[in-house]
Amino acid sequence: MALDRLKKEETLAMRMRLIGQSCKLFYSDDPVKILRARGQYLFDENGERYLDCISNVHHVGHCHPSITKAAAAQMDLLNTNTRFLHDNIVLYADRLAATLPEKLCVFYFVNSGSEANDLALRLAQQYTQQEDVIVLDHAYHGHLMSLIDISPYKFRKLAGQKEWVHVAPLPDTYRGIYRENHPNPGQAYADTVKDLIEEVHRKGRKISAFFAESLPSVGGQIILPRGYSAKVAEYVRSAGGVFVADEVQTGFGRLGSHFWGFQQQGENFCPDIVTMGKPMGNGHPLACVATTVEIAEAFTANRVEYFNTFGGNPVSCAIGLAVLDVIETEDLRGNATRVGAHLKDLLTKLQTQHQIIGEVRGAGLFLGIELVTDREKRTPATKTAAFLRHEDRICVSTDGPWESVLKFKPPMCFSMEDAELVVQCIDRILTVATTAFYVGMHLLDIYCMRSLNTIKDSHKDLISHIHNFSVE
Amino acid sequence: MALDRLKKEETLAMRMRLIGQSCKLFYSDDPVKILRARGQYLFDENGERYLDCISNVHHVGHCHPSITKAAAAQMDLLNTNTRFLHDNIVLYADRLAATLPEKLCVFYFVNSGSEANDLALRLAQQYTQQEDVIVLDHAYHGHLMSLIDISPYKFRKLAGQKEWVHVAPLPDTYRGIYRENHPNPGQAYADTVKDLIEEVHRKGRKISAFFAESLPSVGGQIILPRGYSAKVAEYVRSAGGVFVADEVQTGFGRLGSHFWGFQQQGENFCPDIVTMGKPMGNGHPLACVATTVEIAEAFTANRVEYFNTFGGNPVSCAIGLAVLDVIETEDLRGNATRVGAHLKDLLTKLQTQHQIIGEVRGAGLFLGIELVTDREKRTPATKTAAFLRHEDRICVSTDGPWESVLKFKPPMCFSMEDAELVVQCIDRILTVATTAFYVGMHLLDIYCMRSLNTIKDSHKDLISHIHNFSVE
Numbered sequence: 001m002a003l004d005r006l007k008k009e010e011t012l013a014m015r016m017r018l019i020g021q022s023c024k025l026f027y028s029d030d031p032v033k034i035l036r037a038r039g040q041y042l043f044d045e046n047g048e049r050y051l052d053c054i055s056n057v058h059h060v061g062h063c064h065p066s067i068t069k070a071a072a073a074q075m076d077l078l079n080t081n082t083r084f085l086h087d088n089i090v091l092y093a094d095r096l097a098a099t100l101p102e103k104l105c106v107f108y109f110v111n112s113g114s115e116a117n118d119l120a121l122r123l124a125q126q127y128t129q130q131e132d133v134i135v136l137d138h139a140y141h142g143h144l145m146s147l148i149d150i151s152p153y154k155f156r157k158l159a160g161q162k163e164w165v166h167v168a169p170l171p172d173t174y175r176g177i178y179r180e181n182h183p184n185p186g187q188a189y190a191d192t193v194k195d196l197i198e199e200v201h202r203k204g205r206k207i208s209a210f211f212a213e214s215l216p217s218v219g220g221q222i223i224l225p226r227g228y229s230a231k232v233a234e235y236v237r238s239a240g241g242v243f244v245a246d247e248v249q250t251g252f253g254r255l256g257s258h259f260w261g262f263q264q265q266g267e268n269f270c271p272d273i274v275t276m277g278k279p280m281g282n283g284h285p286l287a288c289v290a291t292t293v294e295i296a297e298a299f300t301a302n303r304v305e306y307f308n309t310f311g312g313n314p315v316s317c318a319i320g321l322a323v324l325d326v327i328e329t330e331d332l333r334g335n336a337t338r339v340g341a342h343l344k345d346l347l348t349k350l351q352t353q354h355q356i357i358g359e360v361r362g363a364g365l366f367l368g369i370e371l372v373t374d375r376e377k378r379t380p381a382t383k384t385a386a387f388l389r390h391e392d393r394i395c396v397s398t399d400g401p402w403e404s405v406l407k408f409k410p411p412m413c414f415s416m417e418d419a420e421l422v423v424q425c426i427d428r429i430l431t432v433a434t435t436a437f438y439v440g441m442h443l444l445d446i447y448c449m450r451s452l453n454t455i456k457d458s459h460k461d462l463i464s465h466i467h468n469f470s471v472e
Numbered sequence: 473m474a475l476d477r478l479k480k481e482e483t484l485a486m487r488m489r490l491i492g493q494s495c496k497l498f499y500s501d502d503p504v505k506i507l508r509a510r511g512q513y514l515f516d517e518n519g520e521r522y523l524d525c526i527s528n529v530h531h532v533g534h535c536h537p538s539i540t541k542a543a544a545a546q547m548d549l550l551n552t553n554t555r556f557l558h559d560n561i562v563l564y565a566d567r568l569a570a571t572l573p574e575k576l577c578v579f580y581f582v583n584s585g586s587e588a589n590d591l592a593l594r595l596a597q598q599y600t601q602q603e604d605v606i607v608l609d610h611a612y613h614g615h616l617m618s619l620i621d622i623s624p625y626k627f628r629k630l631a632g633q634k635e636w637v638h639v640a641p642l643p644d645t646y647r648g649i650y651r652e653n654h655p656n657p658g659q660a661y662a663d664t665v666k667d668l669i670e671e672v673h674r675k676g677r678k679i680s681a682f683f684a685e686s687l688p689s690v691g692g693q694i695i696l697p698r699g700y701s702a703k704v705a706e707y708v709r710s711a712g713g714v715f716v717a718d719e720v721q722t723g724f725g726r727l728g729s730h731f732w733g734f735q736q737q738g739e740n741f742c743p744d745i746v747t748m749g750k751p752m753g754n755g756h757p758l759a760c761v762a763t764t765v766e767i768a769e770a771f772t773a774n775r776v777e778y779f780n781t782f783g784g785n786p787v788s789c790a791i792g793l794a795v796l797d798v799i800e801t802e803d804l805r806g807n808a809t810r811v812g813a814h815l816k817d818l819l820t821k822l823q824t825q826h827q828i829i830g831e832v833r834g835a836g837l838f839l840g841i842e843l844v845t846d847r848e849k850r851t852p853a854t855k856t857a858a859f860l861r862h863e864d865r866i867c868v869s870t871d872g873p874w875e876s877v878l879k880f881k882p883p884m885c886f887s888m889e890d891a892e893l894v895v896q897c898i899d900r901i902l903t904v905a906t907t908a909f910y911v912g913m914h915l916l917d918i919y920c921m922r923s924l925n926t927i928k929d930s931h932k933d934l935i936s937h938i939h940n941f942s943v944e
Contacts, residue, residue: 006559014562018569019554020580020768022778026555033557036549042556055552057781063548072544076535077508079755080527082491083498084514085505087478090486097490108492111583111757112782118616143780144590145618157776278781283551285583285757285782296492304629306494308615309529309750310584310757 008033008045026395037062040411040418042395050393051418056366056409059252059279060326067282070322071315079315082109083307088317095324096290099259101270106296108289109312113248113277114142116287117211119306120273121146123291124209124242127298132200134193134210134236137170138401140218141211141246150211153218166200168193168210172222174359174370175378175401186227194235207241209273214261217249220400221368221407223361229265242295245271248287249366252279253327254409256337256364264363282323286316332412336364343367343408343419350423354430356381367408368399369426380404384433392425480505480517498867509534512883512890514867522865523890528881531724531751532798539754542794543787551787554581555779560789567796568762571731573742578768580761581784585720585749586614588759589683591778592745593618595763596681596714599770604672606665606682606708609642610873612690613683613718622683625690638672640665640682644694646831646842647850647873658699666707679713681745686733689721692872693840693879695833701737705744714767717743720759721838724751725799726881728809728836736835754795758788804884808836815839815880815891822895826902828853839880840871841898852876856905864897 006014011033015025025031032050034042039061042050052062060067074088082089093107110116125131133150135141140153148154149162161167169177171189178185197207210232216222233243250261251274258264262271272295277287299306310316327333344360344367351357358372371381371388380402388406389398399405406426410418478486483505487497497503504522506514511533514522524534532539546560554561565579582588597603605622607613612625620626621634633639641649643661650657669679682704688694705715722733723746730736734743744767749759771778782788799805816832816839823829830844843853843860852874860878861870871877878898882890 005563008557011557011559011562014566015557018562018565018577018579019784020578020763020778021772022768022776023554023580023784024777024779025557031557034550034552037552042550042552057553058551062552063550065548068544068547071547072540075540075543075755076537078506078514078535079530080506080509080514080534081529082495085480085483085487085497085503087483090483090490091477093490094486105490106492107490108495112587112780114780115584115587115616122617143778144587144616145594146616154776157774283547283782283785283787285788291492296494300493302629304494304626305496306492306615307496308584308586310755312491312495313755315755316757 027389039413040415048393050395051421053394053396053408053410053414053422055395055411056249056254057278057283058411059254059282060323060330060332061411061413062283064282064326066326067284067319067322070318071284074315074318077314079313081307081309082312086314086317088314088321089312092317092320092324095321096288100274100290103270103292104274104290106291106293108291108306108308109316110287110289110308111285111310111316112142112287113246113275114144114147115308115311116248116275116277116289117141117244117246118144118146119289120244120246120275120291121150121209121211123273123289123295123299124244126302127295128206128208128240128242130206130208130240132164132166132205132207134166134168134196134200134207134241136212136216136219137167138219139170139211139213139216141213142248164205166196168196170216170219170222171224171228172216172220173225174361175220178225184227186225187231189225190228190231190235193232197235197239201239207236207239209242209244210236211244211246213246213249214264215250215255215363215366217407217409218399220370220405221362221366223363224265226265229262229271230269233269233271242272244273244275246275248275248277249409251276252323253333254279254336254364254366254412256333256335256340259333261366280323281316281319284316284319285310286320327412330413333364335414336412339414339416339419340364340367342416343414343423346419346423347426350427350430353427354434356384356430356433362408365408365410365412365414369406370400371404371406384430387433388426388429391429394422394425396422499861511885512887520865522867523893525866525868525880525882525886525894527867527883528721528726529750529755530883531726531754532795532802532804533883533885534755536754536798538798539756539791539794542790543756546787546790549786551785553779553781554784558786558789560786560793561784564789564792564796567793568760572746572762575742575764576746576762578763578765580763580778580780581788582759582761582780583757583782583788584614584759585718585747586616586619587780587783588720588747588749588761589613589716589718590616590618591761592716592718592747592763593622593681593683595745595761595767595771596716598774599767600678600680600712600714602678602680602712604636604638604677604679606638606640606668606672606679606713608684608688608691609639610691611642611683611685611688613685614720636677638668640668642688642691642694643696643700644688644692645697646833647692650697656699658697659703661697662700662703662707665704669707669711673711679708679711681714681716682708683716683718685718685721686736687722687727687835687838689879689881690871692842692877693834693838695835696737698737701734701743702741705741714744716745716747718747720747720749721881723748724795725805726751726808726836726838726884728805728807728812731805733838752795753788753791756788756791757782758792799884802885805836807886808884811886811888811891812836812839814888815886815895818891818895819898822899822902825899826906828856828902828905834880837880837882837884837886841878842872843876843878856902859905860898860901863901866894866897868894
């Protein structure tokens with residue numbers, strides 16, 4: 001197969017014509033065409049290498065040969081649906097069960113994190129016989145209609161907030177209502193959920209579920225404060241609801257120290273439903289819901305079949321099993337711990353040199369850098385973040401309500417050298433930006449004294465750069 | 473890899489323990505464990521062969537080597553998301569566009585028919601700025617919350633009918649309100665939709681979409697009467713709505729004569745949105761929505777991104793392209809036409825010998841047999857249908873409101889010999905059933921003269937068989 005059948009401009013023209021424009025491209029002013037990938041590296045049509053700091057989906061590394069081999073072997077044998085008995089689905093469920101607290105022992109396999117969250121919502125509503133859901137501000141739980149309803153990040157731009165959806169403050173100790181100087185932000189933020197439940201009760205409504213990512217990602221790579229989840233679970237359960245932990249972004253050892261993000265909240269906390277997705281199949285459409293016997297039984301009680309055509313098929317499960325094998329045999333959790341710590345350390349050192357870095361946070365290979373134009377006021381440095389996003393063939397991405405958080409969630413084989421490379425790159429860009437700022441100030445003085453058409457082209461370019469870096 | 477790592481009873485025990493019981497097994501009293509498959513044949517743990525008459529998902533045949541090869545080659549190269557430019561997605565969209573009327577030229581790739589129908593609903597509602605949907609009675613459009621709402625087959629057993637959902641009669645000329653003796657059932661059934669639209673308007677509501685499978689499958693392998701869709705589209709569009717054709721079960725040449733089911737309704741009919749799924753990836757989770765420039769532009773207008781993590785990735789699209797190639801190179805549409813016609817012919821002959829066969833209908837390799845205990849009254853022979861479903865290692869399935877329709881939707885490589893085998897098998901079982909009925913009548917006479925405990929075990933078995941066959 002020829003790798004590059006179309007010229008980049010042809011690909012782009014066909015893309016514009018044939019694919020819905022709501023499906024956006026990275027770097028839309030100069031999109032990147034990637035032809036092949038290996039581990040944490042992407043290669044474009046000219047063979048140029050990009051360091052991938054964002055593909056959490058390709059968890060054990062792009063195009064890992066063990067995954068390809070497992071997929072091809074099973075594709076050659078059998079790929080039926082789950083109405084037939086098969087070993088792969090039960091062996092895979094058993095392996096997943098071993099990573100989870102004992103009570104999360106019933107599994108439903110689906111094709112995407114969105115399908116998993118939709119099913120989690122059904123399970124919660126059927127078990128509690130209630131409808132209302134509490135979600136965190138800025139949360140995103142998927143692209144399906146039911147999930148847009150419980151995703152403030154989406155519904156605020158679309159149909160708005162439904163009467164059965166209630167938004168709790170994002171427990172963000174950098175920008176939120178309780179910050180790092182609060183004596184017990186975990187309790188304080190949990191109390192906001194308690195207050196919300198009381199407000200819901202005053203409206204004569206009842207809570208079905210509290211739905212939250214274990215580490216809010218679109219919200220800005222947020223680490224929930226200690227004690228938060230256990231307290232919220234206590235309040236939600238007293239109100240008759242269940243706690244749904246969305247692990248679509250954070251599961252499968254990304255944090256290094258724990259296999260699941262929710263485990264960071266301590267051993268006394270266990271969700272009632274866990275959803276998983278992105279990294280699960282290393283790019284293959286595979287996702288899952290884990291829950292308790294009680295919730296599963298309530299779902300079965302109405303005797304209505306749940307059938308998912310592709311979910312849990314022998315190929316998907318063979319791939320899922322192979323991913324778990326690679327995580328173990330290559331000690332990718334150990335790697336996430338070591339490389340993540342080194343990367344965080346380097347970024348924290350960088351913070352001492354660059355005023356624009358307001359905070360470095362995260363765990364393992366799930367890190368975020370808050371960029372601010374003013375450390376005191378914590379003013380989001382949105383434009384600098386956007387500029388950093390695709391410089392020097394280092395793919396990072398931005399998130400958070402102001403798109404001011406640079407986020408790292410690379411394939412788990414990310415190395416010490418990769419960490420050093422990306423930090424050097426950020427350092428260089430921020431240094432140029434700082435210099436450009438002072439040069440820019442001087443140039444703007446000149447600019448004010450002359451008419452526009454006397455400014456040389458090179459100066460125009462420089463002014464454009466200044467705009468990118470300093471005018472936030 | 474050892475094919476059979478667990479004994480069947482271990483697999484079953486683990487399945488009962490680990491997988492939600494709402495995920496049902498075929499033949500739940502004696503589930504089948506399938507280890508490998510090829511073409512239209514499945515093989516269990518003892519190497520016994522089953523003829524697969526139901527896996528429309530495995531469209532070009534189970535484990536087709538061309539599909540495995542294409543998947544493995546692309547998995548080894550690259551499997552990113554659609555935020556990067558890639559040739560596969562645009563080449564695939566271009567190939568699909570060539571099968572469709574010119575106006576259906578914008579594509580969105582997703583992971584399942586359910587995700588496709590959920591997106592179709594969003595597209596329709598955003599384009600029309602209305603909410604209400606008309607669906608056909610007994611319809612099933614997917615397992616997601618939004619689709620249960622528009623699936624009478626599901627919502628009647630669950631949360632019930634929402635005020636924005638309106639159910640039109642299933643245009644079934646065998647059991648419906650207008651039958652084969654009606655001079656123009658297409659017009660008559662379309663008029664029921666017209667009446668429903670007027671009723672909706674009287675309630676002060678507006679139609680967003682008419683949603684229907686091109687050949688209703690769960691409804692009982694229904695062939696829409698001639699002229700129906702064009703007339704419905706006319707009424708729906710006059711009311712400001714769009715026509716969504718759900719081709720998840722019927723697309724990709726299954727009918728032989730046409731690539732898409734809706735094309736059976738004539739060249740003057742074109743839907744506004746087409747959804748596709750099951751056969752698209754031959755078992756790989758791949759689905760799609762095709763629509764018009766106008767609807768896609770309305771969806772883009774709010775500037776909110778639609779991102780589907782796995783949808784349209786290079787591996788999924790490589791598989792989709794390989795499926796299209798095999799359909800062409802192996803002339804599977806021609807095969808569906810020829811084998812389907814032969815099968816229908818054999819079944820129609822069988823109808824002359826067995827009173828229980830009320831109707832044989834369908835096109836290509838999408839066929840249904842209505843089983844009735846009384847041809848005049850058309851009483852559904854539900855129990856006989858259930859019994860036939862898994863006899864003699866021929867996998868067929870049942871559908872329709874009374875589960876009395878035996879349906880055939882085999883892999884497209886189904887052969888003339890397969891057709892003959894399955895018809896011989898049905899003939900044999902129905903012959904035994906007829907004999908059993910008369911023997912049974914005699915035994916029941918004896919039974920009435922004696923007390924239960926004097927009946928020998930063999931007689932008990934026979935009575936149990938009679939129950940299966942004759943007591944509907």
